Amino acid sequence: MTAIKHALQRDIFTPNDERLLGIVNVCKAGKKKKNCFLCATVTMERPVQVKVVKVKKSDKGDFYKRQQTWELRDLTEVDAKDASKENPEFDLHFEKVYRWVASSAAEKNSFISCIWKLNQRYLRKKVEFVNVSSQLLEESVPSGESQSVAGGDEDALDDYQELSTREEQDIEGMMEMCEYAVSNAEGFAEQLSRELQVLDGNYMDLSKGHVRALQEGDLTSPKGIEACINASEALSQCMNVALRPGHEKLMAVTQQQLLFAELRDTFARRLTNHLNNVFVHQGHDQSSTLSQHTAELSLPKHSPLHRDLLRYSKLMEWLKNTHREKYEGLSRTYVDYMSRLYEREIKDFFEVAKIKMAGTAKEAKGKFGLHGSSGKLTGSTSSLNKLTVQGSNSRRSQSSSLLDMGNMSASDLDVADRTKFDKIFEQVLSELEPLCLAEQDFISKFFKLQQHPAVLPPLPEPEESDGGTPSRIPRQAEHRQSLSSEKDVVRLMMNKIFQSIETELNSLIALGDKVDSFNSLYMLVKMSHHVWTAENVDPASYLSTTLGNVLVTVKRNFDKCISAQIRQMEEVKISKKSKVGILLFVTGFEEFAELAETIFRNAERRGDLDKAYVKLIRAVFVNVEKVANESQKTPRDVVMMENFHHIFSTLSRLKISCLDAERREAKHKYTDHLQSYVINSLGQPLEKLNHFFEGVEARVAQGVREEEVSYQLAFNKQELRKVIKEYPGKEVKKGLDNLYKKVDKHLCEEESLLQVVWHSMQDEFIRQYKHFEDLIGRCYPGSGITMEFTIQDMLEYFSSIAQSH
Template sequence: MTAIKHALQRDIFTPNDERLLGIVNVCKAGKKKKNCFLCATVTTERPVQVKVVKVKKSDKGDFYKRQLTWELRDLTEVDAKDASKENPEFDLHFEKVYRWVASSTAEKNSFISCIWKLNQRYLRKKVEFVNVSSQLLEESVPSGESQSVAGGDEDALDDYQELSTREEQDIESMMEMCEYAVSNAEAFAEKLFKELQVLDGANIQSIMASEKQVNILMQLLDEALTEVDTIEGKLSSYEEMLQSVKEQMDQISQSNRLIQISNTNNGKLLNEIQFIVNYMDLSKGQIRALQEGDLTSPKGIEACINASEALLQCMNVALRPGHEKLMAVKQQQQLFVDLRDTFARRLTNHLNNLFVHQGYDQSSTLSQHQTELVLPKHSPLHRDLLRYAKLMDWLKNTHREKYDGLSRTYVDYMSRLYEREIKDFFEIAKIKMAGTSKEAKGKFATLPRKESALKQETESLHGSSGKLTGSTSSLNKLTVQGSNSRRSQSSSLLDMGNMSASDLDVADRTKFDKIFEQVLSELEPLCLAEQDFLSKFFKLQQHMTTSSALHSCTQKDMVRHMMNKIFQSIETELNSLIALGDKIDSFHSLYMLVKMSHHVWTAENVDPASFLSTTLGNVLVTVKRNFDKCISGQIRQMEEVKISKKSKVGILSFVTGFEEFAELAETIFRNAERRGDLDKAYVKLIRATFCFASQHFFEGVEARVAQGIREEEVSYQLAFNKQELRKVIKEYPGKEVKKGLDNLYKKVDKHLCEEESLLQVVWHSMQDEFIRQYKHFEDLIGRCYPGSGITMEFTIQDMLEYFSSIAQSH
């Protein structure tokens, strides 16, 4: 136990300026045995504080640690259970009763004795000791192990003292003088004993010789003892006085602690009150602005904005635990709800009236633009409404149903207004567009059909259809007849081939181009301005964090939905205008494709998913379809052309027409985004032009077979006998074919854009088509002229060499 006591003093109490005076090994009564130590300690600094400390070994068992500490002044009773019998149990009564079982009765008695002494010396309020023998309380603790455990009086010193340096030196000198001090300790000890007897005798003689001095010394010692008794008496009285002062100081300290706790509580209460007042209070001016603030003047609107933002902050403040139970807080929250509802109702009614009145006011200005191809501007309306953008944002956060209702009201009124404006605007555009076609209708009228030529064509195709060499000497234009179907009023390569360039009303087409561009140029800023207003006024495109990307996407969808509602007539009107332009002149589709593509490209650069981009993209599909239909119509008219037997050798009208078409198309598509569509159209037109000439005779053969004549009997037809077949083949020797192909290559190269790869694609397509026709003609000759031995004057290999050499020479 002594070792444990020293360890506890060193490791636990010395660092805390405490001295360990008593210790007992205990465990709790009635529970599983878990040993710990109860220690009685005093502080080394004054005023002395006496404590009872519970010390326990750590879970790992390698060191001790404090577990509980009690002030001795809080101890009210010590119960030893039995004063006459040995019993290791005892109770300590602090704020509650702690029941202990000591490892031995001796340790228990030593610890209780130590507590009694500390109580007698340091505490005015005495502890009550129950079932403790009076002998244990009055007598000192016996010497030996019990005294060691109890710790004794705190002023007791250990019996062991270390040797001083002087004493060590004297012992060493004595041992050096005696050679056998180490080897014969008994002889050395006997020698020392004899020397000690000599010294004792000398001392006695010296004392007896100085008896007078001893008497004087004794007298002085008696006087000193008397003085010590006097001082002890005074010290006792001082100690009693200090004990009283200590108790008073303890009371003052306790009072100070209570005052400090009270001040802390008052400070916390003040902070709570300040929090509620600062974050849950509106000024009278703000309340007045919400209840009756002017929503028409800039100053009044600004006051309402500030008040509404302050109200929102008050309503969204994060209350601390317990605030919601305060009656004042509940009343203030109800006030905020009432103010919110009142202001939301006032704001909604005011903005509803603004939407209605502004819509009617704007309608009254439509008459100013009835003859101009200009859409009314809504910037004044947007400017007036944007003053309320912050209030709309407030309404969105506080009354979503009212915000949604206002959104629907705005879309409803503005869709009606825009529908009237856009309808009138497109009516003017159609009137102006129709005015450009009055003269064109006469110029592009259907050419008269000659019955004699038609009759000759139906009877036979006797005679040569002319060399396809492209020679320009002594060539006359063929008389071109229309098909049985009704010709449309639109332009065609056939019409262009029969009309001089001066006959084409280029000015009309240019005017149409300007009208169409004006329409798109007016629609584009109108849609962009409205979309920008919707985003700002209804707060649908605010900057969002990375985690709110989905919310931002939803807001864009809302803008697109509102734009679709407001401008639902634009796509229909545009398609109607495009249909009119295409009806007037199918070549208008070239202008519309270029213009529409450019505006789609511009809109996609601004916002690929915007209403404008989507709408123009949809309309562009219609324009592209009309362009493809225009090219297909030209090809179909080529295929339906019939050549009269009286016609002489010459250049087909649509070949010359293609050249003029290319010049017109190149002017329109210069630097256009959709240049690739024109180049693809060139491939189709050139292929159709090339195939027409070589198919004409054999189409007559196929027509006879289609009428029911057997294939082997076709050669007996006058117009399609073997002699006529030889004449046709003779007109296409290899030399002339190559020359014609060379001229055709030059025309293709002239009108295609400056891209070598495109020219190669077109030339390769023409080669494939030519070979396909060659094989078709050979097969037709074999079936309709069996055994005649008639073949083309050039082979497929010859054709491949022609195409290759022409491409390499250029």
């Protein structure tokens, strides 16, 4: 082989000013054995050109000829087939793949080693070496046959080379700067030696271990990752070392910088490919875990993935600082695949929540068949305005409450169902909250976004379209343009990853509102609490913003629920044949308040409930009066008295501080209308006697002295005795008994005001009796005239009548 090499150098390459540095005897793989030689050569002139030349014997076999030539810069990959086993096969990837079989594995290894050294020394674009032992690329060619292949010429790669024009200029400049460069060559050499020592100590030397870690370090094991972290940090230190003026012009420095840049690009490519594969795998490989979580109404936890990926956080920081484009590409890949994964998980999770929530409404269809706050009928009843105020005899069987009118009666929708709904909604929010916080925390740590405002790379110039106008800046550039801080970057990533959460939450809320519009009370309290919690953690976080948006929807539903109740009050019609009693919306307000006070106990949004209370109670007041004015069967005073008494009792029992003024107003209305009803109903039980004394009082008012009234013909003592005799005790008791029956027909049983009214009538009757006695004493002094019955008789009448009924 040595003789062949010298012959080829002499006959083929020396005439072309080329040096032969490596040679291997090969034949094409898979074909008949037609041997030829592959030769690695360099030109002797500057700039150096490196070539791979195929040489074969002539057809006559008496000389060698050059058959094909490739530029080494066109070589993209060398594939040695197997790095662990000795074999003679290898591939060279130029414009196409050439497959060769060497005469021996040693020859192949020697030739590949030569190609590697030429590539390292002369080319900026590095060739990929696949299935090649790292030991082969780093160590010298072994002795023996492989050494003879390259011969002494392979070592010529490290031989003396003449100075380039640039190097000559640099040396001349250094000599000009040093006054004794010519007169004291030894001193000049010592100075150069010192500067070289400074250069050697300038931290531009990267250990072989670091180089190996960057080129082929294991990115799957903790030990390998740690080695890569250390190597990348060492590489950054070497690349960022502060050079003294002029050092950047030295060829050694330039070559090191080129080597470092190549190592940086190689490792960035390896790291990006590895993490891309991890993201893709994670995005596709979670479906098997979904069913077990959704059945329990829980979301899968991604802490194992986060924990594994956080091992790469320092490498991501290195990539962010060195290869921003690859870093942003990884960010986009992570968001794309994780958004798909989360979308599947969240969709399945909410489907289960909806199924469980819908199950709470199975018994919720009441007699009126209403759903939600819309107030639309789904049953046989034609419309709300046909609802009537039922009589007291049938009311209890139909659950008289506002809740009936909104499909929310306790008899139709059990309290347990509402409690179950509350737990489901709380479970949904409790699962979403840690999921979002954990993901946001991971993104901040992994992509290194939590520390400083983002330093964004400059935007590319807009490309011009065929028409000469700038084309639209890429979408990512538009995003980048709008980002003012790294918190915005985090929020943008979270919005994409969890883009389905807000939609799913709104859908769940709509279902809950449809099942029972009073669910909006539970949702308002729960959502408010979670918004408050999220804002305490980070007011600008994705979770806080999203829950805040959904809270607006919940508050809107709550307002619709209140408006629906008011509308239903306004649409209530009364029956002309039945007495009114306690109105449905009055007891409905009571049940609403009892429920709301339970739900809003210690709630952050108490103010919303207080505003709703005021709206509802004002509507209750207005519509009680409206019904009272329209009532034909029941006296207006009775409607007002009974309903405002119920309202006053409710507000006094619940002690709702924001309704203190309304509580006092209700008491005032109840008292006034009780008195008015008593006076109007009792009227003048001793009618003729009332007329007689009205005449007496009229004479006095005209100027007649009281003691002279008895001298008036129409009002003398005889006339007074005649009127009094018409009201014996027996007749008075009979009249009172009829009055009791009349009052009993007017009043409802629920409010139990009959005895209160009867007692007030007793007091009013006694007041009239005493007034008559007083007039007799003043206008008929000494006459001895008295009533046919006493006050004690009256008390017995009222008592016996009440007891008899």
